[in-house]
Amino acid sequence: MIDQPAAHPLAARAVRASPALARRARGLSDRAIAWLFITPTIVLLLAINIFPLIWTVYLSFTNYRANQPGRPVEWLGTKNYERILGSEDIWSYLQATAHFVIWTMLLQILIGFGLALLLNRSFRGASFWTTLILIPMMLSPAVVGTFWTYIYQPQTGIFSYIIDFFAGTGPIDMIGSVPLAPWAIIIVDTWMWSPYIMLLCLAGLRSIPDYLYEAAEIDRANWLQKFWYITLPRVLPFLMLAVLFRGIENFKMFDMVVELTSGGPGSTTELASINLKREAFEKWRTGFSSAFAVILFVTVFGLANIYVRALNKVKS
Incomplete structure (x- = not known):
């Protein structure tokens, strides 16, 4: 039998080389590979998010109108911001938005x-009722707004009928009043x-270990003490996280309110987002609306940062 030639030492070393060494041999380090994958994402984020934000900030200092692109752009400085902060109408829209966000x-x-407290109990059909309760949050806000316009109809809507049945007030016009x-x-x-708040709170409730409640029973704690010292502290981070997400979404609520009331009657339900749309795409005051958008962004961003700091303290 003819003996196989012994493998060259360099070839054996190459076979045993790690993938990282193989990449380095081809001229690409781990850092280069990482940047190769991250760079397209960074470029996409800059193109979609950062550049429009910078462009909006620039337009907020001008009198630019999107329907007149050939018009000379005049630099106004902070005049748009001064007009917004000094406008009583703008403050009324912000007040309507705050009223909506706080009460919701x-x-x-x-x-x-x-x-969440009810559904956390073990009973027959709990999964069915959980799924049924979650249905509203799965619908489109525009569809929900259109759907409820029929429910709120003073003559034929079921809401007016229910109020009249229990209170005897007669037909009630919720949208027009x-x-x-x-x-x-x-x-x-x-x-x-x-249901969204319920879902996150339910996740928090089901993450609480049973031995905590068993130890509390041994110490003869009543239901109120269990809730105050065990349930609430454990669920509070989940609850605060849900409030953060919903607070941001409600601050920029648009489609559901437009379909339901269109900001009326008058400007009673004209939230800041609705007025921003009117200024930008009906009156075409692009520079003015850009300044308004920047103010709203800074407000939401600042409040969210303060809230996140409080949330981190609760988690720690």
Whole structure:
């Protein structure tokens, strides 16, 4: 039998080389490979997010109009910001937005957390009821707004019928009434997004180990003490996270309110996002609306940062 020639020492070393060494042999380090994969994502983010933001900030200092691209652009400095901060109408839109965000958050916390406590109990059909409750949040906000316009109809809507049955007030126009219209959109948003709060709170409740409650029973703690010292501290980070997400979304709420009330009656339910759309795409005051958008962005970003710091303290 003819003996096989012995493998060359360099060839044997190459066979045993790690993939990292093989890449280096081809001229690519681990850092270069990482940048090769990250660079397209960074470029995409710059093109989609960063550049429009910088462009919006620039336009906020000008009198640019998108429907007149050939018009000479005049640098206004901070005049757009001064007009916005000095406008009583803008402050009324911000007040309507704050009213909407605060009340929806409060109601959604109470209802969502309450539903989570109920569904956390073991009973027959719990999965069915959980799925049924989650249906509203799976619908499109525009569809929900259109759907509830029929429910709110004063003559044929079921909402008016229910109110009349229990209170005997007769037909009630939730959308067309100035004092009731803000509550109309609050009710719809609460109906749609309370299941979202419930879902996160339910995840928090089911992450609590049973031995904590067993130890509390040994110490003869009542249900209120268990809730205050075990349940609430464990669920609070989940609850605060849900409030953060929903607060940001409600601050820029647009489609559901437009389909439901179109900002009316008058400007009663005209939130800041709706007015921003009117300024940008109906009045074509692009520079003015860009300044308004920057103010809203800074407001939401600042409040979110403060809230995240509080959330980190709760988690720690």
